Amino acid sequence: MAQEQGTGTRRQFLSRAALGATLAPEMRAQSARKRFSVAIAASSAEVLDFLSWRLWDPFVLQAGIPQVAGRGGNAPVDLLILGQYQSGRGIEVAMERAGGVIAVQPAELKAPLAAAVASRMGVRFRKWDYKTPAFSVATGHPLLQPLACTTGRSFLPHLPFAWHMEIEPVKAEVVTRFTSGAPDIVINGRSALIASNLVFEVLQYHRHPDTLQFNGDLSLVLANLTLAAIGAQPVDVPAPKLYLDWRDHFYGYAFGREFIFELLALKGESVGGALRELVEYEAAHSDELIAAAAGCLLRDDVPGMQALYRDAAEGLLRCRLALTKVQPYFIRGWHGGLLSDRMVDGEIIGYAEWGWPSRTMKWTEARLAVSERLGYKQINQVGGATWDQIADRGLTDLDRWKRASAAGLIESVKGMYSDAYMEVIGPESNIRQFEYGLRAFRRMSQGVRTFMVATDDFAFHPQLPQILKSFGFEFAVLRPGGPGRFKGVDCAQLLWKGLDGTCIQAVPNYATVPQTLIAGNGGIARMPQFLLAAEKAGLPTAIGGGAVDDTLYMHGEREYESLNSVVPVQAIPATWPEYCQRAPIRPEPVFFTADDMLGYPCFWSGYGSINAECRDDRRLERLLVAAEKFSTLAAQKGRPYPTAALDRAWKYLLSSQDHFSYGCGGPDNPEGYNVGGLQEGGMRGYAGPRIPITMEDTDVRWKKYAGEAGREALEGALAHLCRVEAEGRTAAGGACLLVYNPLNWSRKGTAQAWVRAPSGAPQLVAFDGEQETGAAVLERRGEEALVEFHAQVPSLGFRAYTIRAGNTPAAPAAKRLENRYFRVEVSPETGAVTSLFDKARGKELLRPGEVTRIECSEPRIDTRTARAQVKLDRADAVASRMHIQGQLAKCSYTLLLTLAHESPWLEVGMEIDYGKGAIFGFKMKPETLLRAVFPLRPGSRWINLPFGVYQTAVANPVMLDFCDAHDGSSGVAILIDSMPGLHLADDNVEVLVSDGFPPLRGVHPYRFAIYPHAGDWRAGNVLRNAHEFQEKLPALALPESVSLPFERSYLEAADGVVLSALTLKGGKMHARFYDTTGAASRIETRWRIPWKDASAVRLDDQAEGDLPVDGAHIRFDLPAWRILTIAGRSAEGGQA
Amino acid sequence: MNVNPWVIPGSLQNLPPAGGKIPGFHFVFRAGLGVTHLYVTHRMTLTVDRADASANLRLKWKEKTSRADALPETDWVCRAGEPIEVIADFPGGLKPGQHHLKLEIISGGGYGGRGESGAPRVLCEFEDELA
Incomplete structure (x- = not known):
């Protein structure tokens, strides 16, 4: 028999176990209750379970206790159940020997029904049909009495593209018919035939609003078919x-x-x-x-x-x-989806699990009802953004959720605003994800104690323990899903030690015990294997499960929760605190390196679209952080702080960082539609949204608002500060430029701005009131010109310039890229960089015989061998630039290698025109993708992630701002402003540009820089240079001129410390610093606006102790890698 | 016979004659369970009776037609059961009788972590009789 060949463990088990056949004989002898033997087979484990569990229906149990006698052998049985596509001589023999039969399509697809089978079933086989009507309808057959079904009612759904048998009853009675009129279920005495692949098809409707009804109806039909097949009296009254x-x-x-x-x-x-x-x-x-x-x-x-x-x-x-002595626990959590604040045609726009918001809300409330009814403990891992929308729109009774939270039935976890990949979003976004997320969760719960990601998510880096503890989290679960991996440890619980030494109780990812989830056949059904592995690993307690989204089929869920909420047979349904408070903790804290927790942010999309998203997100984060800093300073000078606008902007930015919107599906994003309207194509009676949504629409809108709000706040604050600080030395008109610096150290660099400059104007210079520097005109649009000039700006402050006619220093005559740091040789045929010579250290940075290039495996691309147009197109007062133009298969690309005369890095601007659509390489195989390849000298490789820098030895890490190649004496850093994906192989540093999924379209710009330096990343100030590279000195045209020179610095701080944020909350300034050196230090800060008082506060704003304030000076100890927030009032009594 | 549940029986037909000659053939298959990301197709090959018929291969889905080598320019993500028509150049057409067809793609990847090995993946393989 075909079913004997099954290799699935569960099937093997059921075949071997012969349940009941070996039951203690005395037990059977004592029992007056009838037992009936059953053999059962199906090619799908889910179908098999569904059928075998329904043998224990209360109606059936009244007729007898099933003894599943295995799937093989030729022993006669009282009942043979064939779940799906079973055929062959073995089946025919088994049928002959079985007292009763329930057979679902007992023939191979397209093969005719065997004559003996047809005869037993009392039918004539006609043909297989590749189209199946959407529903079966009830006949007046007595077997349908328990359903209280009216004749002709549609009640069992089918997949319209599935095949069914067309049969003609000869002696059989028709129980149900397809809507076409052809028989579906027929019965002939003790033999029932189902012409459709009914059980499998009903299970496919798991996201239909009526799924429970379909499931229940099928269960009742099967119960009565079973009773008929074992010769018992079927139920003839409504259930x-x-x-x-x-x-x-x-x-x-x-x-x-x-x-x-x-x-x-x-x-x-x-x-x-x-x-x-x-x-x-x-x-x-x-x-x-x-x-x-x-x-x-x-x-x-x-x-x-x-x-x-x-x-x-x-x-x-x-x-x-x-x-077993292992104490099993199991987590049932649900996850995901993003509900937007948009409505189109009366529908809320949602994505993924929330693609059909009304259905998902009902489903979510149904999960709550299960907890309330059964006392069953569950986990809510839907993000804060979605709960904000649910609360704002009044979609549910929030008090009910709060009660369930207070009762310990529903634990809300993670606490983030959206499901963002923490490793590749900026430092301040890391903080705000929790700040706004926890605020949202307080609307529906008692608070969040556990950090846990869903099984389709990853959000880890080694500074997370510090962030979590500072926000008041007590527990962490180190179990990512597909978009990353976390090193496994076989213990019940451990202390996860972060980069700064902060420890948090954590449930590890097991090293040798496979994860079990609620979904699919690998889920709770795998508990026997899970327990056995846990026993082997020596675990006293083991916890399985996780948060799984509602798009998956939850095989065995209702069965599991019904039993285990009464008595924990398979596992104790638990919340994390419940487990963590009972499970033993390994005493030695465990530090996991960045390589121990690797994210794959391309998982739900690809590096091509991730790069585009990352570029926008990082830019917006920098804008909002700058806006907050200058708005906080302006508020001390009497300007209202734009709390509402900035809050909304942050919420939009944080929402757009959700892993569903983060590059997901690409610019056209058909995934937004396909995931959102998941089953529309195949779901009969689909009543959900039919709006052809794309995530792009919402994402663009969110980012547009965040950008506008950020710019308005920033420019308003700067203009206000300028007016107040100029103390009357302003005049209307003029062309004054304010070059500002949100970073907390003084900077030199190039600034760009559009200014009014008639085309006939002579050479331009930038004048700061004391000296002139040459200004280059990069572009003209009528009377306006984009000028670039060298600027010098103080720490957290600004300096004013005017652009005027003057004597520009002569452009360098050199026809190549060279300044005092660098000499760059470019192949005139291919545009490849053949030499990067570090003049300061007298050292060639590229490996001998190697050149930089762009590579891809499919289509085959290697710019070393492709001709390109190469020309030096700029050599002016500010910079020299090499312009390279070529082809990457069907796509054209442009490379601009820009070397500013005063710049320690070579800036690379790249544009690729993907045309109507293009893909490169194979997803999840970074070595095949479109890559910018830098053949650097051998040595160690270092990357940074939020709030930390790490050595890496893996092939495909991700980076936040840089990857540094250190050869022992000096290094070369590749600085990025997006493009987090890396491939490190053969001593190359390869930046992942574009992916095999999804296609990219149109022109995409990229920016990175090559920065050589002395010593390691610390000595070379790599992080500081990365920040400066990302934050090109911005300039703002003022509506009025100021008397020059005019500059202000609002903060001076020690080297090695970064001012991450400066905000105004509750009338207090909050200044957040973090250490970037890895060494404890005493930090001196000097503020232009003096503080009245100051205290160190945690990220959740809990005070941790007062700090000594000496007017403008605040001193504090900053341990290595620590994030420290100072909160206090301004002595100037500014805006509260 | 290898039976593929996603094939539509009888859909294999020669194209109508153009200029007195049959330019090729076409057939229809259904997208399998889950989603089929046709828009990330690097290459598509069709063999008929093990002979290559991939030149100028076109696909038709939801009333839109695309060349197989231009699928990344589309937004084609097909869901379970949706019919996809394959149109192949095959001068003279197929002779009446049984034919074996195999449609393979090399894909760039898919949604939800679906990586690709770069190896061909069978989209559809079947035998059908041309009347």
Whole structure:
């Protein structure tokens, strides 16, 4: 028989276990209850489970207790169930020997029904049809009486593209018909035939609003078919409500029983005969009790049923306790989706799980109801942004959620505003994800204690313990899903030590114990294997499960929760605090390196679209941070702080960082539609949104608002500060430029701005009131010109310039890229950089014989061998520039190598025109993608992630701002402003540009820089240079001129410390610093606006102690890698 | 016979004659369970009776037609059961009788971490009889 060939462990088990066949004989002898033997087969494990668990339906149990006698062998059985596509001589023999048969499509697809089978079923086979009507309808057949179905009612759904058998009844009675009129279920005495692939098809409707109804109807039909097939009296009255309310518990019992016997089978010879006998006896006794419980239920005796049910389940629990000492816990969490604040045609626009918001809200409330009804503990891992929308729109009763939270039934976890990849979003976004997220969670819960990501997510880096503890988290779960991996440790619980030494209790990813989830056949059904592995790993307790999104089929969920909420047979349904407070903790803290927790942010999209998203997100984050800093300073000078606008801007930015919107599906993003309207194509009766949504629409809108709000706040604050600080030395008109610097150190660099400069104007210079520097005109638009000039700006401040006619220093005559730091040689044929000579150290930076290039495996691209147009197109007062133009397969590209005369780095601007659409390489294989390749000298490789710098030895890490190649004496850093993906191989540093999924379209700009330096990344100030590279000196044209010279610095701070944010909250300034040296230091800060008082505060704003304030001076100790926020009032009594 | 549930029986037909000659053939198959990301196709090959018929291969989906080598320019993400028509140049057309067809793609990847090995993946393989 085909089913004997099955290799799935569960199927093997069921084939071997011969449940009931080996039951203690005395038990059977004592039982007055009838038993019936069953053989069952299906090619899908889900179908098989569905069918086998329904044998324990309360109605069926009244007729007898099923003894599943395995799938093989030729022993005659009372009932043979063929779940799907089973055929062959073995089946025919088994059918001949079976007392009754329920057969779903008992033939290979497109093969005719065997004559003997057709004869037994009382039908004539006509043909296979590749189109199946959407529904089956009820006939007046008595077997449908329990459904209280009216004739002609559609009640069992089909997949319209599935195949069905077209049969003609000869002797059989038709129970259901397709809407076409052809028979679907027929019965001939004790033999039933189902012409469609019914069970499988019904299970595909798991996201249909009526899925429970479909499922329940099918269960009832199967119960009556079973009764008929074993020769018992079918149910001929409508099923009572109590039966409908409680039947899942009986299917759950079957699942738990199966768990016990699978565990027994897996333990094999290690289980002695006496123990085996004991387990079999307990199970047999429990079977009797469960049958008795079914009787109570059908007599409306719920208390009696509950007592017997508990006794039966406790019998199974005793079996588990006898078989393993490992204490199992299981987490059932749900996750995901993004509900936007947009409405189109009366529909809220949502994505992924929230693509059909009304259905998802009902589903979510149904999960809450399960907890309320059963006392079943669950985890909510839907992001703060979505809960904000739910709360704002009044979509649910938030008090109900709060009560469930207070009762410990629903634990809200993670606490982030959206499901962002923390490793590749900026430092301040890391903080704001929790700040805004926790604020949203307080609207529906008692607060968040556990950081846990879903099984489709990753959000880790080594500074997370510090951030979590500072926000008040107590526990972390180190179990990412597909978009990353976390090094496994086999222990019940550990102390996760972060980069700065902060420790947090954490549940590890096991090293040798496979994760189990609720979804799919690998889910809770894998508990026997999970327990066995945990036992082998020596774990006293083990916790499985996770947060799984609602787009997946939750196989066995209702069965599991029904049983285990009464008695924890398979596992204790738990929340994380409940587990963490009981599980032993390994005493030695464990530090995990960046390489131990690797993110794959391309997982839901690809590096091409990630890069585009990353570029926009990082730019917006810098804008909002700058806007906050200058708005806070302006507020001390009387300008209202734009709290509402900045809050909204942050929320939009944080939402756009969600892993669903973060590059997902690319610019056209059909995924937004396909995931959102997941089943529309195949779901009959689909009633959800039909709006052809794309995430792009919402994302663009969010970013547009954030950009506008940020610019308005920033420019308003700067103009205000300028006016106030100029103390009347302003005049209307003029062309004054304010070059500003949101960073907390003084900077030199190039600034760009559009200014009014008639085309006939002579050479231009930038004048700061004391000296002139040459200004280069990069572009003209009528009377306006884009000028670039060298500027020098103080720390957290600004300097004013005017652009005027003057004597520009002569442009360098050199026809190549060279300044006092660098000499760059470019191949005139290919545009490849053939030499990067570090003049300061007299050292060639490229490996001998190697050149920089762009490479890809599919299509095959290597710019070393492709001709390009190469020319020096700029050599002026500010910089020299090489212009390279060529082809990358069908796509054209332009490279601009710019070397400013005073710049320590070579800036590379790249544009690729992807035309109508192009893909490169194979997703998840970075070595095949479109890459910018830098053949640097051998040595160690260092990357930075939020708030930390790490050595890396893996092939495909991600970086936040730079990757540094250090050869022992000096280094070369590749600085980026997006493009987090790296491939490190053969001593190359390769930046991932474009991916195999999704296609990119149109022109995409990229920016990076090559920065050689002395010493390592610390000595070379790599992080500081990365910040400066990203934050090109911005300039703002003032509406009025000021008397020059005019500059202000609002903060001077020690080297090695970064002012991450300066905000105004609750009338207090909050200045957040972090250490970038890895060494503890005493930090001196000097502020232009003096502080009245100051205290160190945690990220959740809890005060940690006062700091000494000496007017403008605040001194504090900053431990290595620590993030420290100072909160206090301004002595100037500015805006509260 | 290898039976592919996603093939539409009888859809294999020669194209109508143009200028007195049959330019090729076409057939229809259904997208499999889950989603089929046609828009990330690097290359697509069709063999008929093990002979290559990939030149100028076109696909038609939801009333739109694209060349197989231009699929990245589309937004084609097909869901389970959706019919996709394949149109192949094959001068003279197929002779009446049984034919074996195999459609393979080399894909750049897919949604949700679906990586690609770069190896061909069978989209559809079947035998059908041309009347």
